[in-house]
Amino acid sequence: MILKDWEAIRQAEPDLVGGKARNLARLAGFGFAVPEGMAITTRAYRQWIEDTGQGAALIAAAQQPDKLEAIRAQLLNIPTGVDLSALPAGPLAIRSSAPQEDSSRASFAGIHTSCLNVQGAAAAEQAIRSVWLSLWTPAAVAYRERIGLAHEAAAMAVLIMPLVSAKASGIAFTCDPLSGRDDRLIIHAIDGLGESLVNGKTSGDEIVLAEDLLDDSLSILRIAPGEKMLRVDPKPGGGTQAQNRSGGRTPVLTQTEALQLGEQLRLAALALDYALPVFDLELAYDGERFWLLQARPVTAMQRCTYPALQSQPDIWSRGNTRDVVPDPLSPIDWSASRRMVNTILQQGVALAGLKLHPGAQRAGLFLGRLYLNLSLLQWEGYATIGILPADMNRLIGGHQPEIHIPPPTWRQQLGRKLNLLRYLFKSPARRRAGRQQVDEVMAQTARWRHQPLPLSDSDYAEALRLNSRYSRGVYDIHFLQGSASGGLNFLVDMINTYLPGEGHALAAALMAGEPLSVTAQQSYELITLARQAAADPLIREWLQNRRVGD
Numbered sequence: 001m002i003l004k005d006w007e008a009i010r011q012a013e014p015d016l017v018g019g020k021a022r023n024l025a026r027l028a029g030f031g032f033a034v035p036e037g038m039a040i041t042t043r044a045y046r047q048w049i050e051d052t053g054q055g056a057a058l059i060a061a062a063q064q065p066d067k068l069e070a071i072r073a074q075l076l077n078i079p080t081g082v083d084l085s086a087l088p089a090g091p092l093a094i095r096s097s098a099p100q101e102d103s104s105r106a107s108f109a110g111i112h113t114s115c116l117n118v119q120g121a122a123a124a125e126q127a128i129r130s131v132w133l134s135l136w137t138p139a140a141v142a143y144r145e146r147i148g149l150a151h152e153a154a155a156m157a158v159l160i161m162p163l164v165s166a167k168a169s170g171i172a173f174t175c176d177p178l179s180g181r182d183d184r185l186i187i188h189a190i191d192g193l194g195e196s197l198v199n200g201k202t203s204g205d206e207i208v209l210a211e212d213l214l215d216d217s218l219s220i221l222r223i224a225p226g227e228k229m230l231r232v233d234p235k236p237g238g239g240t241q242a243q244n245r246s247g248g249r250t251p252v253l254t255q256t257e258a259l260q261l262g263e264q265l266r267l268a269a270l271a272l273d274y275a276l277p278v279f280d281l282e283l284a285y286d287g288e289r290f291w292l293l294q295a296r297p298v299t300a301m302q303r304c305t306y307p308a309l310q311s312q313p314d315i316w317s318r319g320n321t322r323d324v325v326p327d328p329l330s331p332i333d334w335s336a337s338r339r340m341v342n343t344i345l346q347q348g349v350a351l352a353g354l355k356l357h358p359g360a361q362r363a364g365l366f367l368g369r370l371y372l373n374l375s376l377l378q379w380e381g382y383a384t385i386g387i388l389p390a391d392m393n394r395l396i397g398g399h400q401p402e403i404h405i406p407p408p409t410w411r412q413q414l415g416r417k418l419n420l421l422r423y424l425f426k427s428p429a430r431r432r433a434g435r436q437q438v439d440e441v442m443a444q445t446a447r448w449r450h451q452p453l454p455l456s457d458s459d460y461a462e463a464l465r466l467n468s469r470y471s472r473g474v475y476d477i478h479f480l481q482g483s484a485s486g487g488l489n490f491l492v493d494m495i496n497t498y499l500p501g502e503g504h505a506l507a508a509a510l511m512a513g514e515p516l517s518v519t520a521q522q523s524y525e526l527i528t529l530a531r532q533a534a535a536d537p538l539i540r541e542w543l544q545n546r547r548v549g550d
Helices: 008-013 014-029 042-052 054-061 065-075 121-138 136-148 253-274 332-354 376-383 387-398 412-449 457-472 473-499 505-511 519-533 535-546
Strands: 037-038 092-097 114-118 157-162 168-173 184-191 205-211 218-224 230-234 240-244 277-283 290-296 363-366 368-372
Touching: 008 014, 014 037, 014 092, 014 157, 014 253, 014 290, 042 054, 042 157, 042 168, 054 065, 065 121, 065 136, 065 363, 092 121, 092 168, 114 121, 121 136, 121 157, 121 332, 157 184, 168 253, 184 253, 205 253, 253 277, 253 290, 253 535, 332 363, 332 376, 332 412, 332 457, 368 376, 376 387, 376 412, 412 457
Parallel strands: none
Antiparallel strands: 037 157, 092 114, 092 157, 168 184, 168 277, 184 205, 205 218, 230 240, 277 290, 363 368
């Protein structure tokens, strides 16, 4: 019933150890600074509840707070039956780790109990019972009912770690939950233990870091010192004590420390989920290193989108990317595509004069494959020059839902006509610049291929960062990439005007006839290969009789 280290916790079934323990075990396995840990599994809790005979009574009393509290008070005096002889020496942090806790579906933030500075086996026994019974507070009962989790399914694992001697503590988000931006990182830091931050009694310093969209490096956007009128420290003999003090305005962390912490937090989020690295983390700083104490997916985050789309769902589509990027993306490919898709798709509408929504993300990774946020693309096309959602769908490819659009006012209609004129006037120069930039990029990549490989990991990382800044910053090429499909769409429409129904076929024939079309050349070679196979009796027979999977 006790798993004695992170490796054992990582190998266990998730329902046995809960979300908090599992996430920390994964981070420890990746090499992040996590204190040593052990876990009492949910089997111990279920066995204890069964032995007490109070499981049915707790469920029956779920809607009766007074009766529920009476049962909890009785159970707080019943031994756990857990062998605690292997507890580490020194002060401990004993924390909840329910199976549904710290998941993408539910967080249970601030609902289940954590006990800090637990000293001795007797205090540990009491803390374990307190954590178990925090499943049956009115707040925990109400939260389960809100998310549709049956009380019969409630269980609790317990996470035990040495208490970090915290010079400072913090909670952080690898996104901005209030704006929905995933290119921001928010840290709240305070002196001493982080108990007053977690329970909301103080907010501490607020540090906002911004992600450079060219190379993903972090910079300090804002440091807002808090009053820090309350400090929580370990109490001699066990427990914690809060002391009021005259809070100064000096930040808890230096700028260098804040940037180092931000990099560590962002890497931890990427390690846990590189497709959607938005996590809520807790940490402690002992004066030498930052320790990660908790990591859970952010479950309450505003949508970063235009006001007109706030009441409409996001439509994710592979209508275009299933052909352009058909295979699952590796982490390094996604790290490049995540931002580069934005720059490609923004260039045309920005040139026409649309005020882009800051931080809006147009690319998503689902089951390893690249998707586009079609809601954003439909709105930007409509708001810029009046492209209807149905026409944008046709441009992207496939049959997709359409966003609801309000009828335009005469001012909006006039503005969109002016935007179109602006685009038509400015785009030729951008195209010329893009074609020139293609030659420059080809020359640069040739130089990269002949450079000696870096000798260390840090040199590799720096080379990748510089290459990323260059490749993401060739905006004129991105303009060519993003506007090419628009030109094709206009060509199809023009052909259909004179030869109804023939637009797509004739446009495809025109492009296939271009001698520089790599895709067309591949198609011709495939046709030649097919003809050769058909002419060989053995190959033809095998192809005709083969089964799927051969």
